[in-house]
Amino acid sequence: MSGKTHTYAFFLGCIAPNRYPGIEAAAIKTSRNLGIELVPLKGASCCPAPGAFGSIDLNVWYAMAARNLVLAEQMNTDITLICNGCYKSIWEVNHKLKHHDELRDNVNEVLKEIDMEFKGTIDVRHLIEIYYDKKICGVDKLADSVTSPLNGVKVAVHYGCHLLKPRKEREFEAEGVGDTENPMWMEELVAALGAEPVQYRNKMQCCGAGGGVRGYDIAHALDITNEKLINMSEVGADAITEGCPFCQLQFDRGQIEIGEKFGVEWAIPVLHFNELLGLAQGMSPQDLALDLHGISCEPFLNKLQ
Amino acid sequence: MAKAKGYSDENLSVRLADRYYRTDDASPDFLKNIEKIGMTIAHMCYQCGTCTGSCPSAPRSSYRIRKFVRRAVLGLENDALTDPDLWLCTTCYSCTDRCPRDIAPTDIIMAMRNLAFKRKIVPRNFLNTVQFIYKTGHGVPNNDVNRAARVKLGLEAEPETTAKYPEFIPGIQKILDHYGLKDEADEILSEGQ
Numbered sequence: 001m002s003g004k005t006h007t008y009a010f011f012l013g014c015i016a017p018n019r020y021p022g023i024e025a026a027a028i029k030t031s032r033n034l035g036i037e038l039v040p041l042k043g044a045s046c047c048p049a050p051g052a053f054g055s056i057d058l059n060v061w062y063a064m065a066a067r068n069l070v071l072a073e074q075m076n077t078d079i080t081l082i083c084n085g086c087y088k089s090i091w092e093v094n095h096k097l098k099h100h101d102e103l104r105d106n107v108n109e110v111l112k113e114i115d116m117e118f119k120g121t122i123d124v125r126h127l128i129e130i131y132y133d134k135k136i137c138g139v140d141k142l143a144d145s146v147t148s149p150l151n152g153v154k155v156a157v158h159y160g161c162h163l164l165k166p167r168k169e170r171e172f173e174a175e176g177v178g179d180t181e182n183p184m185w186m187e188e189l190v191a192a193l194g195a196e197p198v199q200y201r202n203k204m205q206c207c208g209a210g211g212g213v214r215g216y217d218i219a220h221a222l223d224i225t226n227e228k229l230i231n232m233s234e235v236g237a238d239a240i241t242e243g244c245p246f247c248q249l250q251f252d253r254g255q256i257e258i259g260e261k262f263g264v265e266w267a268i269p270v271l272h273f274n275e276l277l278g279l280a281q282g283m284s285p286q287d288l289a290l291d292l293h294g295i296s297c298e299p300f301l302n303k304l305q
Numbered sequence: 306m307a308k309a310k311g312y313s314d315e316n317l318s319v320r321l322a323d324r325y326y327r328t329d330d331a332s333p334d335f336l337k338n339i340e341k342i343g344m345t346i347a348h349m350c351y352q353c354g355t356c357t358g359s360c361p362s363a364p365r366s367s368y369r370i371r372k373f374v375r376r377a378v379l380g381l382e383n384d385a386l387t388d389p390d391l392w393l394c395t396t397c398y399s400c401t402d403r404c405p406r407d408i409a410p411t412d413i414i415m416a417m418r419n420l421a422f423k424r425k426i427v428p429r430n431f432l433n434t435v436q437f438i439y440k441t442g443h444g445v446p447n448n449d450v451n452r453a454a455r456v457k458l459g460l461e462a463e464p465e466t467t468a469k470y471p472e473f474i475p476g477i478q479k480i481l482d483h484y485g486l487k488d489e490a491d492e493i494l495s496e497g498q
Binding site: 011012014015017018019021022024025042043044045046048049050051052053054055056057058060061063064067094096110111112114116161162165166167168176180204207208209210211212213215216217220221223224227249286287288293 | 312340344361362365366369370392393394395396397398399401402407408411415416418419422426428430431432433434435438442443445446448449451455457458459460464465466467468470471473476477479480481483484486
């Protein structure tokens, strides 16, 4: 654990800055307390959404993601991000273009039209994976940054799909991150904040929103979400945490939609890991714009000892 | 399904009939195209069903990922691309994670969706995303409630993305136009369902 500052180009994505801005604010502030400086990536666009966009034309998905990567290459800075969907697009396209000459040439032919070239000079990491990486932060350093421990609450971790999968294609720098059947490293991070992480049935199941399904067949997507909510509530979760604003949207707005569509009432607060970390580092609910959440975070906040 | 071989001994021809499932409308290029677009080895599938068993969409619908992989291998292009279940994959990659043959069934679905789009078979919500991105750079654009909240947080009303720097949007439009994606989306949407 050095005192060195690590600087990253911060790829914002869409849902965090445009629906849950508290996540963006918290990510910048909480990371700074950990010696990680996030510089928002100027001119970035949608990653673009791997399911919604990749389903239509993967070549456009490659080219659009490559444009975002080139912006960071021009800064000569590695990218970090706070959304699993963005992570799939930006990490995977970076990896594919680095390893497939034909793909890279095709993409560069298009990028030439806007005076850009993908060179493959930077890396991409999810911020939560960086937090777990002892070389940069690690669980102990994270715990040391806590000023208001989240004691007395049970938190269910939703890893989300694209943080870890497809595993066979991914490479992780932090040790102990690879398991996709029953990973426990995010639980370690939650415990470092003082909260009690709980285990629940079928933990690694999808939130239901991905692949364009939320837009295509909302009832289908919500039924998947509802199954996860049942499993989380069985073990008494006071809140859900994740590293993906799209999963957050699905769980947060989804609980309201489930009430409307299925007549099943839920009220489990949903907090991005950076929001949780923000609370643990002493940020107020106002600092995190928790009032923008569909499901009130009050019961969770009131339960904190 | 079984096809007699046309041997002179009729009995042998029937007994040794080709039992590979081949229909007249099977497309021999379908598998090749899927393997190229999806960058995966679909032909290695031995139909174990681990994919369907891992699928969150299977228990609540008639969507069967194993069936789609079979259709890929057999060249049943029409069956696959016109099946509305094609759009029920959440791309969770659980099947890909567990496939004992190291196939990526999820990417087979993605390739099939790409091929369906070429035939103008695509749900409207996917096209709306294209239009949003063409116009704003974002799939989920900013709005006034959010701008006010951002300012209260000490952030700028517009994030440091194409929202704050619209001068980057023409570049994005050039990329989309290179593939004719926006025109295609507009056209399909104007034709209605």
